[in-house]
Amino acid sequence: MDQGEKKAQGGSAPADARDPHAYSDGFSLTASPYVQSGSPQLKLADEHSFWAVLGDRFEYQEDSKTGSETIVYDLQAWYGTTFDRLVIKAEGDIASGTLEESSTDLLWGHALNAYFDTQLGLRFDQYNEGKDRQWLALGLQGLAPYWFELDVTAYVGDNGRTALAAQAEYELLLTQRLILQPRAELNLYGKGDPENGLGSGLSDLALGVRLRYEFSRQFAPYIGVEWTSTYGDTADYRRAAGDDRSDTQIVAGLRFWF
Numbered sequence: 001m002d003q004g005e006k007k008a009q010g011g012s013a014p015a016d017a018r019d020p021h022a023y024s025d026g027f028s029l030t031a032s033p034y035v036q037s038g039s040p041q042l043k044l045a046d047e048h049s050f051w052a053v054l055g056d057r058f059e060y061q062e063d064s065k066t067g068s069e070t071i072v073y074d075l076q077a078w079y080g081t082t083f084d085r086l087v088i089k090a091e092g093d094i095a096s097g098t099l100e101e102s103s104t105d106l107l108w109g110h111a112l113n114a115y116f117d118t119q120l121g122l123r124f125d126q127y128n129e130g131k132d133r134q135w136l137a138l139g140l141q142g143l144a145p146y147w148f149e150l151d152v153t154a155y156v157g158d159n160g161r162t163a164l165a166a167q168a169e170y171e172l173l174l175t176q177r178l179i180l181q182p183r184a185e186l187n188l189y190g191k192g193d194p195e196n197g198l199g200s201g202l203s204d205l206a207l208g209v210r211l212r213y214e215f216s217r218q219f220a221p222y223i224g225v226e227w228t229s230t231y232g233d234t235a236d237y238r239r240a241a242g243d244d245r246s247d248t249q250i251v252a253g254l255r256f257w258f
Contacts, residue, residue, distance in 0.1 A: 046082035046083065048081065049079065049081055050079070050080070050081075051078065051079040052257060052258070053075070053257060054075065054076045054257040055073070055074075055075050055254065055255060055257065056074045056075070056076065056255060057072060057074035057091075057255070058073050058074070058075070058253050058254050058255070058256070059071070059073075059222075059251045059252060059253025059254070060251065060252050060253060061249040061250070062249060063248070063249055064247075064248045064250060065244065065248070068095070069095070070093050070094065070249075071093070071094040071095075072091075072092070072093055073090070073092055073094075074090075075090045075091070076089050080109070082111065083110065084108070084109070084110050084111075085108075085109045085117075086106075086108060086109075087105070087107040087119060087121075088104070088105065088106060089103075089105040090102070090103070090104045090105075091103050098128055099126070099128060100127075100128050101125070101126065101127045101128065101130075102125070103123060103124070103126075104124045104126075105119075105121060105122070105123045105137055106121045106122050106123075106124075107119040107120060107121035107122075107137060107139070108120050108121055109141070112140070112142075115143045115144070116140055116141065116142030116143070117140070117141050118138075118140055119137070119138070119139040119140070119153070120137065120138055120139075121136075121137050122135065122136060123135040123137045123153075123155055125196075130195055130196040130197070131195045131196060133158075133161070133193075133196070134157065135157045135161075135163065136155065136156045136157075137153050137155050138155075139153030139154065147171070148169070148170050149168065149169040149170070149171075150166075150167070150168055151165075151166070151167040151168075152164070152165070152166045152167075153165050153166075161189070161190060161193070162189070162190030162191070163188065163189050163190065164187070165186075165187050166185070166186050167183070167184070167185045168183070168184045168185075169181060169182070169184075170182050170183075177213055177214045177215075178212075178214075179211070179212050179213075179214065179220075180209065180210075181210045181211075181224075182207075182208070182209045183206075183207070183208045183209070183210065184205075184206065184207050184208075185205070185206045186202065186205045187202075187203045187204050188201060188202050188203060189203050197234065197238065197241070198233075198234055198237070199236070200232065200233065201232050202231045202232065203230065203231065203232070204228060204229065204230045204234060206228040206229075207226070207227050207228075208224055208226030208227065209224055209225060210222045210223070211223055211224060212255055217257075218256055218257050218258055219254075219256055220254070220255045220256070221252075221254050221255075222251075222252070222253055222254070223250075223251065223252045224250075224251045224252075225249070225250055225251065226248070226249045226251055227246070227249075228246060228249070229246035229247075230246070231245075
């Protein structure tokens with residue numbers, strides 16, 4: 001046939017087309033000798049709701065200069081389907097048995113593609129010494145090329161406050177159980193917040209590395225080191241309070257999920 005005579009596919013099937021159900025012998029998802037009466041019908045995995053809790057960081061930190069001790073937690077939980085789910089993120093610092101500060105995100109996540117979820121919701125910041133803040137959150141979380149785990153969220157608060165938080169992690173498998181995990185985290189603010197000791201622009205940066213041993217995929221103790229530094233007005237607030245603008249912490253903790 002000449003190429004010019006070909007027509008695009010579409011429209012109704014011809015009368016002698018093969019029946020696509022001709023080989024099912026009348027069996028279907030809801031009608032066959034093997035369907036159990038009264039039982040829920042078979043569903044694909046993405047039609048079910050699942051849940052998970054991940055403790056990415058639950059660790060003890062000791063400042064290498066002052067010897068001060070802190071307990072840090074960084075937890076995430078979700079419930080829902082492959083495409084839509086409720087996500088809760090919680091992190092905070094506990095010193096001398098007191099919760100110094102905490103941040104909790106309540107988000108609705110929707111799959112953008114096979115690797116990333118968009119997230120929309122609210123964030124609540126609490127301070128032992130300072131003023132609590134509430135934010136509207138819009139973020140992106142997932143797996144970037146070359147297996148980097150990214151979590152980037154923009155925030156809008158009252159009185160024109162804005163913020164941006166970004167985290168990146170990478171897992172280097174030394175063996176099937178021994179894993180080295182570099183990690184970076186930064187926070188930026190659109191305007192200063194003197195009541196909570198935060199300046200505008202780049203406020204703080206944390207770089208760390210942790211070495212964990214997975215007794216199982218769900219239970220992995222680790223040790224590591226983390227360096228943190230503050231910048232701009234945030235660093236000035238720390239100096240005024242008698243603290244160093246940068247710290248180095250020795251950490252030991254547990255990573256888990258269920």
